[in-house]
Amino acid sequence: MSRIIPLRQTKACQNCVIKSVCPCKSSVAPLPSSRTGFILSSIKPVQRIYHRREVLFSPGDDFRGLYILHSGSAKTSIITADGEEQVSAFLRPNDLVGFDGFDRGVHACQASILETSCICFIDANSLHNVLGESEDSGKQLLQKISHALVTEYYTRLDLNNHNAEQRLAAFLLSQSDAASAEGLKNNRFSLSMTRRDLGNYLGMAIETASRQLNKLQCENIIRVNHRTIEILDMDSLKRICMDRILQDKTG
Known part of the structure; x- marks a missing residue:
């Protein structure tokens, strides 16, 4: 209570x-x-x-x-x-x-x-x-209030235009930015939500969310320790998001 x-x-x-x-x-x-x-x-x-x-x-x-x-x-x-x-x-x-x-x-x-x-x-x-x-x-x-609405707008936009890997990468980068704004390390933070909630928010099944996290870890882009995420290669994570932008420009 x-x-x-x-x-x-x-x-x-x-x-x-x-x-x-x-x-x-x-x-x-x-x-x-x-x-x-x-x-x-x-x-x-x-x-x-x-x-x-x-x-x-x-x-x-x-x-x-x-x-x-x-x-x-x-x-x-x-x-x-x-x-x-x-x-x-x-x-x-x-x-x-x-x-x-x-x-x-x-x-x-x-x-x-x-x-x-x-x-x-x-x-x-x-x-x-x-x-x-x-x-x-x-x-x-x-x-x-305006910031919250704009953030929600762009989140919905990401869900419509990005694949599962890009959605997760964009989310991890947003958490990194938020940690930095709080005066914390931007490459190490905790995800307090469950994998089910994370998948729900990103529009993917819990199995997909877990698989994408494991994929990024196997590629040495992040390290996952229970709920703690450590970004090992920030540039690669950003590149995953940028690939979509480049695809949109050349598509």
Whole structure:
């Protein structure tokens, strides 16, 4: 079960959409004195520790606010008409969770925790106060949402135009970029999702996903150790993706 923890600053706070008005004193940027007290008193973020397989919300649940992933990872998925799960996104630190509920006041997807994670929740009323009083936070929120939508767009494009090997290579490169953005090594990272979820997200069977990982390992492009991926040959991995672009130009 999840548990509330004292509000504290984490590395992810540096890029948080409410960092300029967060009650966590170490992350609060200077504000006009006449507004500081009002804004801080109206924002009540709650930090919780969640564990693997816990669910933040499900399709049809009322929109209560936004979740900000501080550490750990999660996934969002939708349930198709025939009851099958389709993974729509994997989420890492600094990612927003739950903005799908802005549309109709209810969530359209399910958000599930992939590993022990620290998540900050901002209720809808606090969120409205932030957007109304902090222009910077409003801009950053829109940028986060826009980035998530653009990423999903290009992911769908990749699935339509790339073969299985290229899809996996592109995904591993995206995870490398994300690790680098978090200040971590870009050639060594952990995949917290199951092989089934990975295959589901990339539009391939679990056997295909495992086979493609093994193929890259046999070619000494990556090393796989349980959930840890080490990229041994970044150029070759990029070349796999570039081959498709060259094919498109010459095709």
